[in-house]
Amino acid sequence: MHKTIKTIILSLILPVLLMVIWQFSAWQVNNAAIIPTIGRVVENFINASDNFIGLGSIPRNVGVSLIRVLSGYTAGVLIAVPLGVLMGYSKTVQIIFETFINIFKPIPPLAWQPLALAIFGVSSIASLLNMPFGQNYVFWGNFKIAMVFLIGMGSFFPIVASVMFGVQNVRQTLIDSARVLGASEKDIFFKVLMPAAAPSIINGLRMGLAIGWACLVGAEMLPGSLAGVGYLITHAYELARTDLVITGMICIGLVGALLDSIFRIIANKYFSWESKTR
Amino acid sequence: MQEMIRVDNLEKIFYSQSYMEIKALTEVNLSVPGNEFLCILGPSGCGKSTLLRIIAGLETASSGKVFYNGQEHTKPRREIGMVFQSYSLMPWLTVLDNIALGLEFAGLSRPKRISIAEEYLDMIGMNSFGKAFPYELSGGMQQRVAIARALANNPEVLLMDEPFGALDAYTRIVMQKELLRIWEQHKKTILFVTHSVDEAVYLGDRIILMSGSPGRIKKDIAITMPRVRERRNPLYGKLTEELLALLEEA
Ligand SMILES: Nc1ncnc2c1ncn2[C@@H]1O[C@H](COP(=O)(O)OP(=O)(O)O)[C@@H](O)[C@H]1O
Ligand SMILES: [Mg+2]
Numbered sequence: 001m002h003k004t005i006k007t008i009i010l011s012l013i014l015p016v017l018l019m020v021i022w023q024f025s026a027w028q029v030n031n032a033a034i035i036p037t038i039g040r041v042v043e044n045f046i047n048a049s050d051n052f053i054g055l056g057s058i059p060r061n062v063g064v065s066l067i068r069v070l071s072g073y074t075a076g077v078l079i080a081v082p083l084g085v086l087m088g089y090s091k092t093v094q095i096i097f098e099t100f101i102n103i104f105k106p107i108p109p110l111a112w113q114p115l116a117l118a119i120f121g122v123s124s125i126a127s128l129l130n131m132p133f134g135q136n137y138v139f140w141g142n143f144k145i146a147m148v149f150l151i152g153m154g155s156f157f158p159i160v161a162s163v164m165f166g167v168q169n170v171r172q173t174l175i176d177s178a179r180v181l182g183a184s185e186k187d188i189f190f191k192v193l194m195p196a197a198a199p200s201i202i203n204g205l206r207m208g209l210a211i212g213w214a215c216l217v218g219a220e221m222l223p224g225s226l227a228g229v230g231y232l233i234t235h236a237y238e239l240a241r242t243d244l245v246i247t248g249m250i251c252i253g254l255v256g257a258l259l260d261s262i263f264r265i266i267a268n269k270y271f272s273w274e275s276k277t278r
Numbered sequence: 279m280q281e282m283i284r285v286d287n288l289e290k291i292f293y294s295q296s297y298m299e300i301k302a303l304t305e306v307n308l309s310v311p312g313n314e315f316l317c318i319l320g321p322s323g324c325g326k327s328t329l330l331r332i333i334a335g336l337e338t339a340s341s342g343k344v345f346y347n348g349q350e351h352t353k354p355r356r357e358i359g360m361v362f363q364s365y366s367l368m369p370w371l372t373v374l375d376n377i378a379l380g381l382e383f384a385g386l387s388r389p390k391r392i393s394i395a396e397e398y399l400d401m402i403g404m405n406s407f408g409k410a411f412p413y414e415l416s417g418g419m420q421q422r423v424a425i426a427r428a429l430a431n432n433p434e435v436l437l438m439d440e441p442f443g444a445l446d447a448y449t450r451i452v453m454q455k456e457l458l459r460i461w462e463q464h465k466k467t468i469l470f471v472t473h474s475v476d477e478a479v480y481l482g483d484r485i486i487l488m489s490g491s492p493g494r495i496k497k498d499i500a501i502t503m504p505r506v507r508e509r510r511n512p513l514y515g516k517l518t519e520e521l522l523a524l525l526e527e528a
Contacts, residue, residue, distance in 0.1 A: 176336050177366040177424075181380035181431055182356040191382070195370045276413040277369040 036243035044247040053239055055232055062251055064142055065216055065228040071125065071143060072151025072219070073212040077205065079152075080159035084204070087160070088167025089193065101160060109154035109211075110218040116146040122224040142227055147219040154215035155208035162207060166200025167193055199267065199274040206263035213256045281348070282435055282467045283310040283333060288342035290328050290493075301492035302328045306342070308486065308495065310469065312434070315461055317482035318471045321525065325493025326471040330437050333469065334360050346435070356384065359428035360437040364444045366424050367412040373423050374399060374408040380431035398426040401460065418449040422456075429460070435467045442477070454480055458505065475521045479514060480507055487524055497524060 019038060026037040048058040055061060087094040125148070126140035170193055178192045220230030229248045236244035285308040292300040302325040310316050318326050331337040333344055335354040344351050346358060359380075367376045374395050375382075381391035399408055402422040412420055421441055428436055442450045454477065461468055472478050478485045479501065487497040499521075503513055 171365065173362050173366045174368060176331075177360070177362060177368075178379070178383070179336060179354040180334050180358070180360040180437075181427070182354070182383045184383070187383050191379075192368070195368070198370070271370075273369045273411055273413060276411075 033240040033242055036246065040243040041246050041250070044243060045250075052232065052244060053235060053241065055227055055235065058247070058251065061227055061229050061232050061248075062255060065220070065230060065252075066255065068143055068147055068219065068228060069151050069209075069213050069216055072148040072215075073155045073209055075148060076152035076155030076208060076212065077159060080156045080204075080208065081163055081201065084160040084163025084201075085167055085194075085197075088164040088197070089189070094164070101157070105157045109150050109215045112150055112153055113146075113218065113222065116149050117222060120145040120149060122146075124224070142225065144222060144224050146222050147225070150219040150222075151212045151215050155212035158211055159204040159208040162204025163197070163201050166197035166204070169200070170196040199271040202263060202267050202271060206260060206267075209259055209263070210256060213252070213259060216252065280312050281309055282312040282314075282346070283469070284308065284345040284348075285329075285333065286343045286345070288329070288332065288344070289340045290325070290332060290337070291340045303332075304492040304494055306493070306495055310435075310467060312467050313465050315458075315468045315481055315483045316470065317478035317485045318469060318488060319475065319478040319485050319521070319525070320473065320488030320493070321490055322473055324488045324490035326473075326488060327439050328493065329488075330360070330439050330469065330471055334358060334437050336360075356380065356431050357433050358435045358437065359431055359433035361421070361424050361428050361439070361441045363440045364417065364420070367420055367427070369412050372409050372411060373404065373415070376412065376423055377427045377430050379427060384431070395426075395430055398430045401429070402426045402456075416449075418445050418453060421445065421453065425457070425460070429464065429466075433466070435469065438468060438470045440471055440473070443472070443474075450477070455506075457481070475518050475525060476509075479517050479521065480509070485521070487521070489527075 022035070023038050026035045029035050032040060044052070044058070050057060052058065052061075083097065087097055123145045124141045125143040125145070126137045128145060129140070131137045131140060174192055174196060175188060178188055183191065216228070217230035217233060220228040221234055225231045229251050233245050233248035236242075236248065285306055288303055288306040289301070290303040292302055294300055306329060318329065320326050328337060332339050335344075335352055335358070338352065346355070351358075367373075368379065371379065374392060377398050378386075378391040378395035381394055386394075396408065399405060402425065404419065404422060404426075407415065407419065412423070415423065425441070442453050445453060458481065470478075470481060472481075482501055485497075485499045485501060486495055487499065488494065489496040501517065503511070503517070507514055509515075
């Protein structure tokens with residue numbers, strides 16, 4: 001009990017300090033377009049269900065962003081995890097893909113923006129699924145393929161790298177032990193390599209989601225978007241609503257931290273053996 | 279007793295990263311009768327692990343052959359179990375699931391394999407640790423579990439590669455006693471690798487002394503001293519000293 005209180009106090013020192021500096025500078029500058037007061041931002045959160053600058057409520061924008069990131073992320077995961085496993089498992093597959101991947105890896109996801117736009121245009125999940133025009137179409141029209149692609153690109157590389165590392169670094173003694181116990185190749189794969197690599201795979205999924213989420217603002221700068229926290233920030237900036245920019249930033253930070261903590265809970269619950277094994 | 283393992287003119291060459299030849303084993307001939315407790319003794323790097331891994335089917339011979347029960351043998355099989363020096367338990371499985379692992383590979387249903395695993399858990403005197411994870415166990419306990427896991431598969435032959443090498447002196451002696459008890463009860467053929475003269479003299483029916491570069495068998499010594507062997511017995515001391523002298527030449 002005593003310890004948790006101490007943890008909470010210690011972890012609050014820096015945020016409180018930041019807020020003090022923020023509030024103090026806001027008073028000094030006295031220009032809400034440059035630095036609004038904390039009160040203005042808090043007000044936005046209190047009235048979160050209002051319609052902000054014609055883009056709808058805060059929860060709606062966060063929701064739209066979440067669906068965008070999760071669809072891009074899912075696409076990234078579906079390709080990266082099997083590929084990483086195969087690259088870790090087979091030297092040949094690794095050689096085939098590694099150079100190729102290494103060339104693309106240093107390109108920041110946002111550098112793909114123009115190309116993504118050229119290739120995918122303004123096609124969306126709605127047009128991809130051939131939805132009839134209506135309320136559903138308008139909603140799913142928010143999820144442009146180009147954005148999903150950018151976010152997927154962001155998630156892809158850390159996942160591939162971490163999954164491959166996990167599969168490659170399974171201790172040889174574990175594989176040998178399974179073989180002498182009569183394991184088939186399939187047993188080795190599913191009952192040794194996969195569980196042994198699981199902590200690295202989860203870690204890759206965690207980093208992938210963090211980076212995918214961080215690509216949000218850039219992805220939502222693409223045309224054809226009328227909602228989403230990233231778009232809200234861009235648009236609020238154009239209207240000199242710095243308070244709303246900060247509100248959006250805080251939303252991104254909070255949701256990102258929340259997603260991350262989900263992974264941390266999973267890792268602690270199911271993979272605690274990993275950190276405790278020498 | 280019938281011949282269980284035979285090794286014919288075995289040679290193993292490794293290639294280093296600079297394609298240099300490393301002759302790990304040469305002209306190794308060996309015949310192991312059923313139920314024998316054979317100790318393979320030699321300085322480190324003389325090819326003991328390599329020999330054991332080839333017999334297990336984990337490594338292929340460069341030339342020469344291994345026979346199990348009269349049949350040529352190259353791949354791991356359930357009849358030949360192996361215990362490694364350390365950290366060979368699946369860290370994500372409980373002790374009981376680790377012991378049952380070979381039975382899982384054999385396709386036994388969960389209730390069946392758990393009930394067999396419980397017998398072996400009992401054999402190693404660790405009843406209350408079934409639900410523990412390997413990281414919660416001491417090194418000696420982990421090796422006990424590794425032995426139980428190998429035996430639960432009911433192999434004819436047990437290969438042991440310095441299984442007590444990472445244990446402290448006291449635990450090691452306790453484990454040696456326990457292994458002899460298990461061996462006498464279950465009647466297995468054991469090939470036990472060690473670089474400890476004392477351990478070989480305490481355990482073996484026979485000791486194969488190996489020398490290095492290239493690894494070969496230098497001497498084959500039968501130990502007729504009755505068990506349980508007393509370390510203070512003068513014969514025990516004499517044997518140990520003879521072997522130490524031979525090992526120095528090796
Ligand atoms: N996978 C390998 N690649 C190259 N050299 C190896 C490999 N395994 C063993 N060796 C070499 O073979 C020799 C015998 O090794 P090993 O069988 O481990 O000896 P021991 O178990 O008696 O200590 C050593 O010189 C070692 O460096
Ligand atoms: Mg060795």
